[in-house]
């Protein structure tokens with residue numbers, strides 16, 4: 001398909017690269033085009049003019065910061081028509097996009113940065129799409145990793161959990177690596193041991209119907225080594241801390257939508 005990505009920064013660049021690698025024709029825009037030159041290596045064409053890029057496309061991804069969405073929508077107004085408009089901006093409701101693009105087939109989606117390795121979790125809500133359109137959207141999102149259609153009311157919470165999630169998990173990974181260093185492991189060994197452990201545990205969860213507590217209990221031997229580590233984690237209130245992190249990020253996503261100007 002002909003896809004335009006407006007705002008080829010961190011997430012837009014990942015989207016443009018992933019879709020181009022899947023064989024789509026991709027045009028990406030940003031104001032400072034020099035910073036998007038790396039995308040040309042992957043066959044992505046660059047364009048400065050958002051309106052021109054939107055006119056050319058069949059599908060338009062919106063990947064600018066939430067506070068830039070209104071301005072960009074005004075720029076491309078009239079170029080969207082009935083096209084598929086896919087916004088990845090946190091906290092921007094479909095109703096806001098609908099005002100600027102009354103005829104469009106609108107998708108509000110929240111992926112994460114693991115698009116770069118085709119392992120994103122992308123949740124999406126739709127408005128004005130046929131089942132055929134949904135298949136097209138899922139085809140596009142399959143280039144990012146796993147996707148799931150949800151009701152729009154869940155999008156802020158998804159933003160707080162899996163959109164921001166790679167940041168929380170990175171903090172945990174960094175702590176594990178530091179733990180490895182503390183007990184004398186070489187840096188590279190600690191890094192790979194921590195990352196592969198996280199990957200393996202996530203796979204165990206995804207590929208079975210186990211509750212995480214069951215996986216935890218598979219590792220804990222009574223009186224063994226693991227329970228001493230788990231005891232320390234519990235004393236540090238790790239669960240409350242992670243729950244508070246997701247709650248705070250979700251609330252911020254909700255606040256963003258209340259600060260919108262048309």
Ligand SMILES: NC(=O)c1ccc[n+]([C@@H]2O[C@H](COP(=O)([O-])OP(=O)(O)OC[C@H]3O[C@@H](n4cnc5c(N)ncnc54)[C@H](OP(=O)(O)O)[C@@H]3O)[C@@H](O)[C@H]2O)c1
Nearest residue numbers: 007008009010011030031032063064065066088089090113
């Ligand atoms: N980062 C993530 O992990 C993540 C995950 C899920 C969703 N998101 C969402 O994705 C969006 C972008 O986040 P990000 O982290 O990728 O931010 P980012 O790296 O700052 O990317 C935004 C890009 O938009 C470009 N831009 C700004 N104004 C523009 C305009 N008028 N026309 C065209 N391009 C314009 C900027 O480049 P110039 O300054 O050169 O124009 C910038 O590269 C946000 O709405 C965020 O909520 C991000």
